Amino acid sequence: MxxxxxxxxxxxxxxxxxxxxxxxxxxxxxxxxxxxxxxxxxxxxxxxxxxxxxxxYTYMPQDNFVYYEGMSDNGISNDQTTRxxxxxxxxxxxxxxxxxxxxxxxxxxxxxxxxxxxxxxxxxxxxxxxxxxxxxxxxxxxxxxxxxxxxxxxxxxxxxxxxxxxxxxxxxxxxxxxxxxxxxxxxxxxxxxxxxxxxxTKGAAMALKARIYLYAGDYQNAAAAAKAVMDLNLYKLYPTYFDFFQKDGDYSSEDIWSFGYTLSVHQNGLRDILGSQALMNGRNILDPTSELVNDYESKNGYYPYTKDPAFVATDPYNNRDPRLRQTVLCPGDIYPYPYFADINQYDPFNNQGDRIGGDLGSRSGYSWCKNVDRYDYVRSGVNNWKAFHYAEVLLNYAEAQNEVAGPAADVIAALDQVRSRAGMPTIAQTFSINGLALNQTNMRNFIRHERRIELAGEGLRYFDVLRWKIGEQVLQGAIYTVDASAGITNISTANGHINKYPKTVVEQRFxxxxxxxxxxxxxxxxxxxxxxxxxxxxxx
The missing domain is CATH 1.25.40.890 (Serine Threonine Protein Phosphatase 5, Tetratricopeptide repeat)
Structure with a gap:
């Protein structure tokens, strides 16, 4: 049979x-x-x-792996253990x-x-x-x-x-x-x-091997293991960053291994954990930090983004790395698939559901859109949790190979693949515009930044903080709300609404x-x- x-x-x-x-x-x-x-x-x-x-497979990473973001400088959660x-x-x-x-x-x-x-x-x-x-x-x-x-x-x-x-x-x-x-x-x-x-698959086992070597600081073997995955010539980046983390990207050419969900059998909990209450029927259990949002470059590659001549204080999320608004809902953003037909603007200052300090509101003034199923609003979601994907392999290779041999052409090529998909300038252009010399130290710092941005919302930042031993720098001190003291142009002040919010301490970290x-x-x-x-x- x-x-x-x-x-x-x-x-x-x-x-x-x-x-x-x-x-x-x-x-x-x-x-x-x-x-x-x-x-x-x-x-x-x-x-x-x-x-x-x-x-x-039930012992592999699932939707709740995202809680690790709340243990890092990328997120803040009202789940008490995570917090x-x-x-x-x-x-x-x-x-x-x-x-x-x-x-x-x-x-x-x-x-x-x-x-x-x-x-x-x-x-x-x-x-x-x-x-x-x-x-x-x-x-x-x-x-x-x-x-x-x-x-x-x-x-x-x-x-x-x-x-x-x-x-x-x-x-x-x-x-x-x-x-x-x-x-x-x-x-x-x-x-x-x-x-x-x-x-x-074979590629999944090889990708895990590369991650193990990288986390152990064995860069020679980490680079070789990541390169072996690349040399399979089986994987490539999905055309659109946002869509890859939707149902569209499930089992795609970038998806090396993911935990699957379906409508009829088992849905994920990502809407509840990550989603805006007013726009997505979520619960804002885990919010992005303003520290993460501020780390995104300008669209032209200026870092920090405020160095860009096009920067406007009252429109701080425009002209930014496109991955920002494919990952985070920022004040004033229009979300194209609203749960409630009469509300499609993310407004943590006025919307009852998302208001900072409200029962289901954001703590930081930001919410997530990456990984939240944009189609199924009645239930939590049916998009897979992408535990291993090709962008991470490219970043793993770039980090390890830079540690082995410095910022050679193969390191730059791997990074440029990731940045090209995102719609960002090349490494050469970015280093030039920021006046950075192309050396191992500057490349190391840039790769760490690029990992944070590309992998935001995936739970991996916490493990990077641990292995890089940077907790004293990034997890010590105050976590703040959005700083909208200059006002947000896109938010109307009609009907008694406000478009300003002062930078406020959310919690202290130790x-x-x-x-x-x-x-x-x-x-x-x-x-x-x-x-x-x-x-x-x-x-x-």
């Missing part, structure tokens, strides 16, 4: 229950009570193995967001049981095993990136007395991640069609200790380990 295909969408319905596994205790490895479905009864068909492997990480008041009682060994338990259960399936096609088994390795590598990568040294589980633990493990150095776990990705890349296809869209570059291990995990697992030294 022909095998059924299970996508990362259908898995939410088809495999909502946890498959029971030979168990160990709840605690360090997050075990759950055994289900009536057991290893002995489950692994009967290829469909069982496919469904089990598909469930692994505490953003203002550096976190502690071990709230640091469990990424602490989970359930993905490892599921992965090694798959490895231990997949050979039991009778008559399974060897090619399918090899591919599914590679998919599971991809997810396993990502989960260890995200945990070690945030927590540092952690316990390393590399087999299925069935003895409860062996469930508590000491830490393994992060560098040793990274070697395992890279091995899994090399093995996965060798066995994964270049692409899929139909219902298999959204599964891991990144004043090196411990904030690593997360504390959750207190519950330490308590459950009976002394074997110890807290990260800076958090003791």
């Amino acid at each position: 022909k095998n059924k295909r299970y996508t990362i969408i259908t898995v939410f319905i088809a495999f909502a229950m946890a498959v029971g596994l030979a168990g160990c205790k709840k605690g360090l490895l997050d075990q759950h009570p055994l289900n009536q479905i057991t290893d002995e009864t489950y692994w009967q068909t290829s469909d069982d193995a496919t469904m089990f492997a598909t469930r692994m 505490r990480f953003g203002n550096s008041t976190q502690d071990p009682t709230i640091s469990s967001k990424e602490w989970s060994y359930e993905p490892m338990r599921q992965a090694f259960s798959f490895f231990a049981n997949v050979d039991k399936v009778p008559g399974m096609d060897p090619a399918l088994k090899k591919r599914l095993t590679a998919e599971v390795k991809f997810v396993l590598a990502y989960r260890y990568f995200i945990m070690t990136t945030l927590y540092g040294d952690i316990p390393f589980v590399n087999s299925l633990i069935t003895d409860p007395t062996k469930a508590d493990l000491p830490k393994t150095p992060k560098a040793d776990i990274m070697k395992a991640e890279l091995d899994w990705l090399d093995e996965a890349a060798a066995d994964l296809p270049l692409s899929y069609t139909g219902a298999d869209l959204g599964r891991a 990144f004043n200790n090196a411990k904030f570059y690593v997360w504390p291990i959750p207190q519950f995990a330490i308590d459950d380990s009976k002394g074997i697992l110890t807290q990260n030294p800076l958090w003791k």
Whole structure:
């Protein structure tokens, strides 16, 4: 019989229950009570193995990954856990967001049981095993990136007395991640069609490998890994920046791996998290900061934008990098797809829903439009979460190669691809207009700026802050609202409305200790380990 295909969408319905596994205790490895479905009864068909492997994708980045923006200088959130990480008041009682060994338990259960399936096609088994390795590598990568040294589980633990493990150095776990990705890349296809869209590809494994090396500061290998993705000649930038993050860009030539959503099965929550209340029926849970908005260049490449001779204080969002208004709703902007037919102007000074300080209003005076589904206003949205895409690979390559060999032609070419798609001047033009010498230091600073702009709203800025060790510079001090003290020309003052707003402190941030570059291990995990697992030294 022909095998059924299970996508990362259908898995939410088809495999909502946890498959029971030979168990160990709840605690360090997050075990759950055994289900009536057991290893002995489950692994009967290829469909069982496919469904089990598909469930692994639920451990990959989804819409809530955007909350990491609120932990960086790009965003401010009214979600209290996110906000505490953003203002550096976190502690071990709230640091469990990424602490989970359930993905490892599921992965090694798959490895231990997949050979039991009778008559399974060897090619399918090899591919599914590679998919599971991809997810396993990502989960260890995200945990070690945030927590540092952690316990390393590399087999299925069935003895409860062996469930508590000491830490393994992060560098040793990274070697395992890279091995899994090399093995996965060798066995994964270049692409899929139909219902298999959204599964891991060779390019996805290679892109994750490049990100791992980059975050580790291994620039030689990071450049080589990113270049390998580029040399596949499979990916290219989507023509329009804004549209790529809509449904239009799902599974496109830029989309290396994304978490999928559909109207009938599972919608994303991005409208609630990011969206303007008045224009999008959103909840403004996470807002852009004015610090992010002020970092966008002028359309002509002047940096800061106020250096541009065309700058007008009462029209500060005009003549800017086009990505600004494809990412952020600025005061006075007209949004072309309003939820309410009689309101299409973003106005945080007068609109009841978005008013600064209101129940569902913006904290900063800005809201997001990037990633918010512009078509489906009744529900949250059905556009995919683009976890790995080609623009990031180009930026990863440019950063790593600049660290290896300086701002050579290949670095500039990668950056110019990104800027050309955005409608911005070339590197040569931008450096010239700003009087910058073309050297490694200036290029390093510019690449960091370009990453912030191109990847804004994707959750990656927080990880850049951690690995660049710039928290003391960008996450210390006051976060402000929009500064509209000169007035915003596009906002009418008819009917008693205002078009001015004074620059006001929203919150103070306190990144004043090196411990904030690593997360504390959750207190519950330490308590459950009976002394074997110890807290990260800076958090003791």
